[in-house]
Amino acid sequence: MDERPIIFMDADEDDHDMYKQALTELALSHPVVVFANGQIALDYLTTSPDVSFLIISEISIPGMSGLELRQQIDQNPTLRKKCIPFIFMTSPVVDYLVEEAYELTIQGLFEKKETFSAWKSQLAAIIAYWTECHHPKRFNR
Secondary structure, three states: OOOOOOOEEOOOOHHHHHHHHHHHHHHOOOOOEEEEHHHHHHHHHHOOOOOOOEEEEOOOOOOOOOOOOOOOOHHHHHHHHOOOOOEEEOOOOOHHHHHHHHHHOOOEEEOOOOOOOHHHHHHHHHHHHHHHHHOOOHOOO
16 A cells, blocks of 8 residues: 655645545545645655655745746755656646746646546546556655
8 A cells, every 4th residue: 555645735725625535535545745835845845754656736826836846856856866756736727837837847737627526537547647657766665
């Protein structure tokens, strides 16, 4: 059973609740760690001995944005070696932000779905992909 945490970063409390509910309904073994600010997420990532399973982040967040968080991870050799898959889940999708996001080393960008059931299906597909995907830290459990 994989108990590596999934990091979810978004300033919207309603999205926090929907995300937690979706993961509960999907009955995943991953604990959820939620942050409303990139700096707090970065502090967690740099101090936690855990290698997180996945980071899902909104792009635009007050304080340190998702883009800035990704840049900080890339610039930190220890975090970069953890090889944590990083995706953006955002709304609305804006062309120039998509371009900016893919200039970083992200593994995907998705638009938040409008209904809970569609969002849950989207999350299930993303998590299923990363469960099956072979990447360097998958074997370091």
